Amino acid sequence: MWEGIAQGLGTALDPANLLWVAAGCCAGTLIGMLPGLGPITAIALMIPVSYTLEPAAGLIMMAGVYYGAVFGGSTSSILINAPGVASTVATSFDGYPMARSGQAGRALAIAAYASFAGGTIGAIALLLFAGALASWATAFQSPEYTLILVFALSSIAAFAERGRVAKSCVAALLGLMLGTVGTDQSAGVQRFTFGRLDLMDGISFILLAMAVFALAEAFHMLTTRDRGGDYRPATSVRLAKGDARAITPTVGRNSALGFLVGILPGAGATLASFFAYDFEKRFTRNPACGIAAPEAANNAACTGSFVPLLTLGIPGSGTTAVLLGVMLSLGIQPGPRLLETDPAVFWGVIVSMYIGNLVLLALNLPLIPYISRLIQVSRPVLIPFVAAFSLVGVYLTTSNAFDLYLMLGFGIAALILRSWGFPLAPLLLGFILSGMLEENLRRTLYLADGSWSMLLDRPATVLLAFACAAIWLAPAIRWWRSRPAGEPES
Amino acid sequence: MNIRSRTASVLLAILGCAISGAAAAERVHVVIPVAAGGGLDGTARAAGRALTETELAETVSFENIAGAGGGRGLSMFVENAARFREALMVNSTPLILRHLQKLYPLSFRDLTPIVGLVADYGIFVVRSESTESDWSGVVERLQADPRGVVVGGGSARGSLDHIVAALALDAAGVDARRVRYLPYDGGGKAMLALLGKEIELLSTGLGETLPFIRAGEVRVLAITSPERVAAIEHVQTLTELGYPVVFANWRGMFASPAVDDDVRERHIQRFRTLTASQTWRQTLEQYGWEPLHLFGEDFTRYLEQQEALLGETMTRLGFTQ
Amino acid sequence: MTGRVVPLGLLLVAGIYLWATVRIELDPWSADELVNARALPLFCGILLALFATVMLLRGLTPSETGRRYKPLALMSACIVAFAALIPNVGLWPALALFLAVSLALLGERRPLVLTLAPVATALAGWLLIEVALGVYIHPGAWWS
Structure with missing residues (x-):
């Protein structure tokens, strides 16, 4: 392995490849910041450029585009509450309020450092454990996914502040319901399309996120009286005192978490960022940690998603599927034999990720x-x-004007819900998880001929079931413990 | 392509819409009815690149009109005949399937078939350590108990992978409708389920499985091609095994229903030249695609045959309502 | 009184959703399934109806009051006009118009900002997305 790494280091440090990793990262960050253009589009757009390069250089550049886009995606999430990709939704929870309080620079700096650390830790983990962790991806099957998704849905408990549990549940239910619109993934039947072609593919994530976050935020500003500016002037452009110390452990543990979750095909980076946010919020109210946790996790997860891609040749997400197509067209055949056939490419890509994160x-x-x-x-x-910004972003993904009317409707509905104290994060979480949860649950039950026992007779599922129970019991125990002090739950 | 020539091409494309006419033969516009990044999108872009490399077209522009599982792009292409008079649209087998399932009213008859470019044959695979070594073993088990083998695929129940499995099993006298089929969101996840032992038999396409076959992770039991395929020469076809089922997931190009005869001829000629070129052979090899290479009328007849075969089987097996 | 409007709305959503749920056409294989295409929607719809009923009985208190709805109506009209214009005049001209009109409606009066900012934004968008990144966007029915 070590000679492989040395060989990879040679590939990655080749001046031309250094140039391409830098170019890929720049292009990725810039495209990632644009509305509606996430990592998938970024990679698809850079395909023509990659054809002109050597296979290793091409792949190194495209990997740079991928994690560059993930890196850049958090910017619009923090500045104007417009998460362009699902994995940066959690970043906006604490990032946007911080930006509004005049600390946009601090929020962006925390995100940048956490992303860097997450990406770097991910790259090191990939370097050391890529081969060993390949089986982790196949160990997760429908029953495990079902429970991990239930677990993720349980994390709405973290968003449910005191007295808002019912409202959080309603929001999550609305999200689950919106997720069922369109062609059913399992049976292929039409649901809630009311005969409209425009709804057959379902509601896109970016449409809903832009509508209930960015557009509703614009509407909120529009309908409230201006009290001396919504964004206070920037008072800081860097980390505040103590931030570095506060976020170091956060970044460390959430990078590890993100990497492990990222290996799982499916919504690796998104789930990872929600888990990380939920996890951190149980220990601290510090918004710096609330930004650092999901950013470290989603960047580490993005690196983690290279494990099944490189070692098994299986794309776990839409983005890695496009990347797989790029690799094939470059003549690189990912899979178990990549390590033997193209060690320079395999290790070169991994080592270049470390360099890319520095860039x-x-x-x-x-x-x-x-x-x-x-x-x-x-x-x-x-x-x-x-x-x-949000309207153009959505239009660019589908070029369908109908989507803009839909957005307007969702934006207004979100504004009303918000005025009545319904949190909107659970709505988006429910929406993201809806399809996957249903699909995996149905497969599990179909396999077991309708018996629910399959959900509980595998070691991993039992463990996950305990985790779900704990996530709901923990707030109750904390509340019970804090009672004698006579303080209201914070 | 450098930035300057791309700028020029975009400018040209925009101007071209206003003064469509003489020079249009050199510029090809391809409508892709799915979002950027998928397999069909890749085929269109690879073909487009081959066209420019062989100088059969000066520039090729791509327009993704996603939505309704391809239905939105299709209906826009047919309804705005004037705008797409000289354009091409890429499409694949789901065009026929979704029409038969009455998901959209339009069919290939509303388009002008130009060329069937590539074919992806259906294959049935098991894990390499599986005890099943040949197709007849699986068939015997399923004949005894249709629910005895869990079959999986990368599309919804009643869609492509399920239909191919049903076609093959039906020909072997299995009660195909009762066979347990687990749908996955894409072939990659279905492959993971096979490797993770959730399913025993996977119904999928040759193209995306080739890496796993070469790595020795999975074993192919049968293929739906008419003759053996060079990439996996040891694998017997269903026809050889005594079950005469031939099925290909084709990908091809269509012109607008309002296309002029000479434009249609030019398109067909362009692809005839392309498919004979060295560049195209390399493209096929690079992506592991099997050539189909059917033009104009031949392609239309091919589509009619496939529709008849699928329509008959799907009605008989209860895939359509 | 107003505390009942949102729960009523939610109840209405749940009602329509459940009505559409029972009308989902099931596929032939769903007979084998415990959880079929209607199951999760049924679960969500009923649960939402329950929550909405409880909220209806107990009433809700708003967390924010005193919104001004006139700017929202104007902005919504702008968005509808924007969406209606795109297929005809193309994305970028429609964007410039949308920005100019909505800036003016929100009280922006500096002529330079009103004219230059929208045009510059649309131009930058066109350059970046169409020219640099090579994404094809239909230029609009009126121009072709």
Whole structure:
């Protein structure tokens, strides 16, 4: 293995490859920041460029585009509450309020450092354990997925502040319901399309996220009186005192968590970021940790998703599926034999990820003061631009004007729900998990001929079932413990 | 392609919409009815690249009109005949399937078939350590108990992978409708389920499985091609095994229903030249695609035959309502 | 009184959803399934109806009041116009128009901001997305 790594180091440090990893990272971050263009589009758009390169250089560049786009995706999430990809939704929970309180620079800096650390730790883990962890991906089958998704759904408990449990549940239910619109993944039947072609593919994530977060936020600003600016002037453009110390353990544990979850095909990075946020919020109220945790996790997960891609040749997500197509067209055959047939490519890509993360950090940090100043404009200017950003972002993904009407409807509905104290994060979480949960549950039950026992007769499922129980019991125990002090639950 | 020539091509494309005419033969516009990044999208873009490399087209532009499982792009292509008069649309077997399932009213008869480019044959695979070594063993077990083998595939129940499995098993006298079929969200996840022992038999396409076959992780029991395929020469076809079932998931190009005869001829000629070229042979090899290479009328007849075969089987087995 | 409006709305959503749920056409194989295409929607719909009923009986208190709805109506009209214009004039001209009109409606009066910002944004978008990244976007029915 070590000679392989040395060989990879040689490939990665080749001046031309260094140039391409930097180019890929730059392009990825820039495209990732644009509305509606996530990692999938970023990679698809860079395909023509990759054809002109050597296989190793091409793949190194495309990997740079991928994690660069994940890196850049958090920017719009933090600045204007517009998460362009599912894995940055959790970043907006604490990131956007921090940006509004005049600390956009601090929030972006935390995100950049956490992303860097997550990506780097992920790359090291990939280097050391890639081969060993391949079986982890096949160990998870439908029963395990069903329970891990139930577990993820349980994390709405983290968003349910005191007195808002019922409202959180309603929001999650609405999300689950929206997720059922369109062609049923298992049986192929039409559900809730009301005969409209536009609804047959279901509601896209980016449409819902832009509508209930970004557009509803613009509507909120529009309908409330201006109390001296929504964004206070930037007071900081870097980490606050104590941030570094506070987020170090957070980043460490959530990178590990993110990497492990990221290996699982499916919504690796998204699940990882929600788990990380939920997990951190149980220990601390520090918003710095609330940003660092999901950012470290989603970047580590993005690296983790290379495990099944490189070692098994199985794409776990839409993005890695496109990447697989790129690899095939470059003449690289990922899979168990890649290590033997193309060791320089295999290790070169992994080592270049480490370099790529350095490039991303060096690229992003100097830009933060300028980017965070973008939102320091007056309200009448900011609102149309936020609305336009989210609308154009959605239109670019489908070029269907119907989606914009749908967005307007969801935006207004979200504004009403918000005015009545319904949290919207559980809605999005329910929506993301809906399809996968149903599909895996149905497969599990179909395999067991309708018996529910299959959910509990495998070692991993029992463990996950305990975890689900614990996630609901923990708040109850904490509440019981804090009672004698006579303080309300925080 | 460098930035400057791309700028020029975009400018040209925009201007071209206003003054469509003489020079249009050099520019090819391809409508892709799915989102960027999928398999069909890849086929269209690879074919487009081959066209520019062989200088059969000056530039090729791609427009993804996703939605309704391809139905939205299809209906826009047919309804806006004037806008797409000279354009091409890429499509594949689901065009026929979804029409038969009445998911959309339009069929290939509303388009002008130009070329059937590539074929992806259905294959049936097991894990390499599986005790099943040949197709007849699986068939015998299923004949005795249709629910005895769990079959999986990368599409919903009643869709492509399920139908191919049903076609093959029906020909072997198995009660195909009662066979247990587990749907997965894409062939990759279905492959993971096979490797993770959740399913025993996987119904999938040759193209995306080739890496696993070469790595020795899975074993192919049968293929739905008319003759043996070079990439896996040791695998017997269903026809050889005594079950005359031939099925290919084709990918091809269509022109608008309003296309002029000379434009149609030019398109067909363009692809005739392309498919004979060295560049195209390399493309096929690179992606592991099998050639189909049917043009114009031949392609139409092929589609009619496939529709008849699928329609008859699907009605008989209760796949359509 | 107003505390009943949202629960009523949710109840209505649950009602329509359940009505559509029982009308889902099942596929032939769903007879083998314990959880079929209707099961999860049925579960969600009923649960939502229950929550909505409890909220209806207990009433809700708003967390934010005193919204001004006139700007929202104007903005919504702008968005509808934007969506209706795109297929005809193309994305980028529609975007410039949308920005200019909504800036003016929200009280922006500097002529330079009103004219230059929308045009510059649309131009930058076109350059970035169509020219640099090579994404094809239909230019609009009126121009072709």
